[in-house]
Each structure stands twice: as structure tokens, then as C-alpha cells.
Amino acid sequence: MRAVLTPTFRNRMGPSSVISRPVDESVRTSAHASVRASARPSVRTSVHSSVPSSTRAFIRSLVASCKRLARRSVVAAAAALLLVAGGWLLEALTPLATGPLAAPAVHAQASLLVSNHVLTTRVVRTADGGFIAQDVLVGFERGTVSFQTLTQVILPRGSHQLAMALLDPAGNELERISFATVRAEEDNWTQTLEGTWRNIRFQRPGVHELILYWQGRPAARFYFVVR
Numbered sequence: 001m002r003a004v005l006t007p008t009f010r011n012r013m014g015p016s017s018v019i020s021r022p023v024d025e026s027v028r029t030s031a032h033a034s035v036r037a038s039a040r041p042s043v044r045t046s047v048h049s050s051v052p053s054s055t056r057a058f059i060r061s062l063v064a065s066c067k068r069l070a071r072r073s074v075v076a077a078a079a080a081l082l083l084v085a086g087g088w089l090l091e092a093l094t095p096l097a098t099g100p101l102a103a104p105a106v107h108a109q110a111s112l113l114v115s116n117h118v119l120t121t122r123v124v125r126t127a128d129g130g131f132i133a134q135d136v137l138v139g140f141e142r143g144t145v146s147f148q149t150l151t152q153v154i155l156p157r158g159s160h161q162l163a164m165a166l167l168d169p170a171g172n173e174l175e176r177i178s179f180a181t182v183r184a185e186e187d188n189w190t191q192t193l194e195g196t197w198r199n200i201r202f203q204r205p206g207v208h209e210l211i212l213y214w215q216g217r218p219a220a221r222f223y224f225v226v227r
Contacts, residue, residue: 109154109155109156109157109187109188110156111156111214111219112153112154112155112156112160112214112219112220113153113154114151114152114153114154114212114219114220115152115153115154115190116150116151116152117149117150117151117152117220117222118133118136118149118150119136119137119138119147119148119149119224120133120134120135120136120137120147120148120149120150121134121135121137121147121148122134122135122148123148123150123194131150131192131194133150137224138224138225139224139225139226139227140202140224140225140226140227141202141226141227142202142203142204142205142226142227143201143202144199144200144201144202145199145200145202146196146197146198146199146200147197147200148194148195148196148197149164149193149194149195149197149210150192150193150194150195151164151192151193151195151212152190152191152192152193153190153191153192153193153212153214154188154189154190154191155182155184155189155190155191156184156187156188156189157184157185157186157187157189158183158184159181159182159183159184160181160182160183160184160214160215161178161181161214161215161216162178162179162182162193162212162213162214163176163177163178163179163212163213164176164177164179164193164195164210164211164212164213165210165211165213166197166200166208166209166210167208167209167210167211168202168203168204168206168208169204169205169206169207169208170204174200174201174208175197175200177195177196177197179193179195193212202226204226205226205227206225206226207223207224207225208223208224208225208226209221209222209223210222210223210224
């Protein structure tokens with residue numbers, strides 16, 4: 001048995017007094033133990049029960065997916081490394097071609113290319129065999145006109161048939177000229193085509209078209225406006 005102090009109360013009639021009561025030690029110990037024992041499980045149970053089962057299942061599936069993706073990433077990286085290593089090995093084992101059997105470094109030209117085209121009032125030839133466009137034209141008025149064209153092309157090696165046709169906005173062919181056969185001695189052969197168009201009657205306003213034909217097929221198109 002041990003005496004325990006209880007809270008102090010003031011008495012209106014006189015000084016405060018302290019009242020002591022005997023307390024059974026075994027009762028106090030059991031009370032404290034029951035409080036400690038009941039406090040922890042209640043907190044854990046409440047936290048655990050606050051997470052729904054569907055959320056826990058989603059978290060587990062998310063973790064499993066992350067693990068699968070990590071494994072796949074490792075496999076993909078290994079495969080890429082093997083491909084790179086295989087390419088290096090193949091390049092190291094392939095002998096370099098030399099001598100007359102070696103493949104050319106530059107591929108042969110396969111088609112016609114146009115590097116320049118102008119409409120002009122007159123073409124002037126220079127002493128060194130070149131061409132000069134005297135006055136460059138960008139369009140025409142309706143009526144009858146004469147003009148020239150200068151078209152510079154780049155040809156592959158061989159013989160080439162070239163022609164040019166003039167069409168009005170309705171698709172009617174107003175004139176066609178043929179150029180002399182061009183014999184290119186090598187690829188990337190540069191040739192200037194001089195076209196002369198005499199007494200062309202422009203009756204329809206709108207966009208007109210010049211079509212360059214190479215080996216009988218349309219190879220390039222040029223446009224100008226008649227007002």
C-alpha cells in the first residue's frame with residue numbers, strides 16, 4: 001500500500017487541504033499496461049484499414065509492370081550492343097576493293113537536271129561560245145510576239161533528244177521546237193538550249209506553260225503569265 005496525492009481543492013471556509021488515499025499498486029500497474037497495450041494496435045489497424053484493397057492491388061500490379069519493363073530494357077540494350085558489335089566485325093572482315101574491279105565512288109547520273117531557264121527578247125552569243133540574255137522577260141501582253149528562251153540542262157552520258165512545247169491556259173499547244181541531238185561525252189554534261197519563238201499569238205490571258213521534253217517524255221515545266 002502507498003499513499004498517492006490527489007488534486008488540491010480550495011475550501012471557502014479555510015486554507016487548502018490535501019487529502020491522501022491509499023491506492024493498490026497492482027490496480028495501477030494493470031491500468032497502465034492495458035492503456036499501452038490497447039493504444040498501438042488501434043493506430044495500426046486504423047491506418048491499415050484506410051487503404052482500400054483495390055488500391056493495394058493496383059500498387060502491386062504497378063510494381064510488377066515496372067519490373068517487367070526494366071527487364072525488357074536490359075534485353076533491348078543488349079541486342080543493340082550486339083548489332084553494333086556485329087557491324088564493326090563485318091566491316092573489319094570485309095576486304096577493301098581496289099584496282100580495276102573497285103566500284104565507283106560516285107553513282108552514274110540517271111536523268112536530266114535543269115540548272116537555269118530564262119525568257120528574253122534576244123540572245124547574244126559571245127566570242128568564247130557563251131550566251132547572254134539581252135532583256136529578261138517575266139510575262140507578256142495579249143497579242144503577237146516573238147521571243148527567245150535559254151535553258152541550261154545537265155545531262156548523263158549518252159545521246160539525247162530534246163524538244164520544248166508552248167501551251168496556253170486551256171492546254172492547247174501553240175508551238176513546238178526541237179533541238180539538235182546532244183551527245184554527252186560524260187555524266188554531268190552541261191548544255192545550253194537556245195529556243196526561238198516567232199510570231200506567237202497570245203489570245204488567252206492567264207498562266208502559260210513551257211514543257212521541256214527529254215527522250216520523248218516531259219522532264220521539266222516552266223510558267224509565265226499573259227495579261
